[in-house]
Amino acid sequence: QLQLRESGPGLVKPSETLSLTCSVSGGSITSTYFSWGWIRQAPGKGLEWIGSIYQSGSTSYSASLESRVTISVDTSKNQFYLRLSSVTAADSGFYYCARHLNYWGQGALVTVSS
Amino acid sequence: QSVLTQAPSASGTPGQRVTISCSGSSSNIGSNFVYWYQQLPGTAPKLFIYSNTQRPSGVPDRFSGSKSGTSASLTISGLQSEDEADYYCAAWDDSLNGPVFGGGTKLTVL
Numbered sequence: 001q002l003q004l005r006e007s008g009p010g011l012v013k014p015s016e017t018l019s020l021t022c023s024v025s026g027g028s029i030t031s032t033y034f035s036w037g038w039i040r041q042a043p044g045k046g047l048e049w050i051g052s053i054y055q056s057g058s059t060s061y062s063a064s065l066e067s068r069v070t071i072s073v074d075t076s077k078n079q080f081y082l083r084l085s086s087v088t089a090a091d092s093g094f095y096y097c098a099r100h101l102n103y104w105g106q107g108a109l110v111t112v113s114s
Numbered sequence: 115q116s117v118l119t120q121a122p123s124a125s126g127t128p129g130q131r132v133t134i135s136c137s138g139s140s141s142n143i144g145s146n147f148v149y150w151y152q153q154l155p156g157t158a159p160k161l162f163i164y165s166n167t168q169r170p171s172g173v174p175d176r177f178s179g180s181k182s183g184t185s186a187s188l189t190i191s192g193l194q195s196e197d198e199a200d201y202y203c204a205a206w207d208d209s210l211n212g213p214v215f216g217g218g219t220k221l222t223v224l
Contacts, residue, residue, distance in 0.1 A: 062212065
């Protein structure tokens with residue numbers, strides 16, 4: 001059974017960069033043509049797509065976050081990553097990694113505060 | 115403003131049949147599979163329906179999904195108190211080259 005797990009700092013200062021890792025187990029990150037992506041949820045709000053990376057290494061990002069987001073992958077570690085720069089309090093919330101729309105991690109809570 | 119449209123709330127009494135709708139467009143629901151998630155307070159969204167109508171192992175068979183054109187529905191037959199949760203629909207969007215979500219429907223069991 002494919003499993004995903006997010007990890008990274010739970011507290012980030014305003015204007016700094018949020019960095020999260022998604023570790024994939026139970027399957028290879030290279031063995032599927034599905035996308036690997038990041039989704040977030042602000043407290044009390046709905047789900048928002050951040051961006052995705054594909055088997056080819058190409059990426060696509062939400063237009064509202066594109067200028068601040070980088071998603072990358074390390075196939076040797078079976079991990080992919082999220083970097084979100086110049087964060088503000090509005091970037092606080094749960095961050096989920098996912099394979100397409102059918103496998104999700106349990107989420108990582110990130111708080112942006114000084 | 116979510117790309118997919120869901121009513122913000124729905125309710126029903128135990129045993130009742132409840133339907134939650136999700137409306138999109140030709141670039142998302144109209145041309146791709148629909149997914150439904152249940153989110154209980156303080157937990158991650160849990161996949162309840164994939165590929166429009168399929169239930170993952172462990173999801174009760176009183177949950178069913180359907181799709182017609184650019185709209186989709188999640189139906190709960192025989193509502194139970196433990197079904198009280200937020201429900202989200204999602205689909206891949208070919209124009210955005212990424213997934214889009216509904217704003218969520220908060221289901222209350224009266």
